[in-house]
Amino acid sequence: MEFEEAKEVLNAIQHAGFEAYFVGGSVRDTILNLKIHDVDIATSAYPSEVKRIFKKTVDTGIEHGTVTVLDHGRAYEITTFRTESTYQDFRRPDHVEFVRSLKDDLKRRDLTINALAMKPDGEVIDHFEGLRDLKEGMIRAVGVAEERFHEDALRMMRAVRFASQLDFIIEKKTLNAIHHNAHLLSNVAVERIHVEWVKLLLGKNPQAGLKDFMATELYHYCPLFSDKKQVFNKLMNLNSSQLTEEEAAWTLLCYLSNLASSGVKELLRAWKSSNSLISNVIVATELVTLIRQQKMDSWTYYRSGLHCLRIANEVAVILGFGINEDILEQKYAALPIKDKHELQVDGGLLINRLKMKPGPQLGVILERLEHQVVNGELDNQQDLLLTAASAWVK
Ligand code: ATP
Ligand code: MG
Known part of the structure; x- marks a missing residue:
């Protein structure tokens, strides 16, 4: 397991005379018996001191105190204990101060369940009753919630995200403080909100996360969400099995x-999504309607591609009208061609063999061939395609 190997890194830091602990999500998730995906290490050593201990390091975020150590083919982020002093505009701190005390480092963390530290021998250090909250399934800000959300408004989104992801309940004072400060979210970069929003939707209990997201009015301060109350209500009432990926989540939404596709584009652009995500969600959203209307023909399978078909069907299943997964896969596999390039003729060949001239007619004929092959009206054989095409040439 990842922890076992990382222990050597911690031990090396300790041997050099400094403190080193596992911190953050990996400690939380280990205690919850969940799979851990990234191991964060905090240390009393300053970045320059960390660099002296290890042969291979990379300055990944040295201004924030983070050095990446490369060890046995793995990378570990090691961050010096720090406090975050002057906050401006409710965003991230504008500068950090390195400190030698673990407690000071844990104090600047967002939630009690994220403010635990663990020694290499497994002993947990718990200054803020994070263990109790983990046990009780509680999301609680470290210290005074109001202040913590003023320092960094993203923490409010993180709180609702964890409510969904872990199926935890947000403690009352923390929840009230979110409601009270929700407007501060407009100061936070959309990219950061995006990450938390997607994790909320893909969580274990998105209904619970959405309920808090709405009740606290956080959604008012997210791009193009203020008129989506009814949509979120619909989402909450789906007894949805867990969504597996971001594209499916957006498609459902x-x-x-x-x-329509222009609306999808506008929404996802506002959320600063990648172009590939936008185009897949556009295709998948249209497909959901076609699945519902049972209008899925070969051409639709062909032009959508397997990836978008799977996303759309995942959503259709949640909505109660999905296609059996095996049938979907079989129908796709049975397509005579999956891509235009598999067609046994191309423009060059039509020009050579049928003495056609380059121009729009060529494109029209190629498309017609593609259609007929996909629909099973023509076999994908060169001579047959050429014969068919020659009959269409004017
Ligand atoms: P995940 O499992 O999604 O990685 P995580 O809690 O590990 O969840 P990270 O973004 O990896 O989230 O952050 C690591 C740790 O850094 C957190 O557990 C928390 O202690 C601290 N942290 C992260 N973001 C903030 C924030 N905005 N304010 C305060 N502390 C934060
Ligand atoms: Mg993490």
Whole structure:
């Protein structure tokens, strides 16, 4: 396991005379018996001191005190204990101060369940009753919630995200403080909100996360979400099995919002999504409607591609009208071609063999061939395609 190997890194720091602990999500998730995905290490050693201990290091975020250590083919982020002093505009701190005390480092963390530290021997250090909250399934800010959300408004999104992800309940004072300060979220970069929003949707209990997201009015301060109350209500009432990926989550949201492709594009652009995500969600959202209307023909399978078909069907299943997964896969596999390039003729060949001239007619004929092959009206054989094409040439 990842922890075992990382222990050597911690031991090396300790041998050099400094403190070193596992911190953050990996400690939380280990205690919850969940799979851990990244191991964060905090140390009393300053970055320059960390660099002296290890042969291979990279300055990944040295201004924030983070050095990445490369050890046995793995990378570990080691961050010096720090406090975050002057906060401006409710965003991240504008500068950090390195400190030698673990407690000071844990104090600047967002939630009690994220403010635990663990020694290499497994002993947990718990200054803020994070263990109790883990046991009780509580999301609680470290210290005074109001202040913590003023320092960094993203923490409010993180709180609702963890409520969904872990199926925890947000403690009352923390929840009230979110409601009270929700407007501060407008100061936070959309990219950071995006990460938390997607984790909320893909969580174990998105209904619970959404309930808090709405009750606290956080959604008012997210791009193009202020008119989505009804959509979120619909989402909450789906007894949805867990969504498996971001594209499916957006597809479900866009479908429930009745968005046409221009609307999908506008929404996802506002959320600063990648172009590939935007185009997949556009295709998948349209597909959900076609699945519902049982209008899935070969051409639709072909032009959508397997990836978008799977996303759309995942959403259709949640909505109660999905296609059996095996049948979907079989139908796709049975397509005579999966891509235009598999067609046994191309423009060059039509020009050579049928003496056609380059121009729009060529494109029209190629498309017609593609259609007929996909629909099973023509076999994908060169001579047959050429014969068919020659009959269409004017
Ligand atoms: P995940 O499992 O999604 O990685 P995580 O809690 O590990 O969850 P990270 O973004 O990896 O989240 O952050 C690591 C740790 O850094 C957190 O557990 C928390 O202690 C601290 N942290 C992260 N973001 C903030 C924040 N905005 N304010 C305060 N502390 C934070
Ligand atoms: Mg993490």
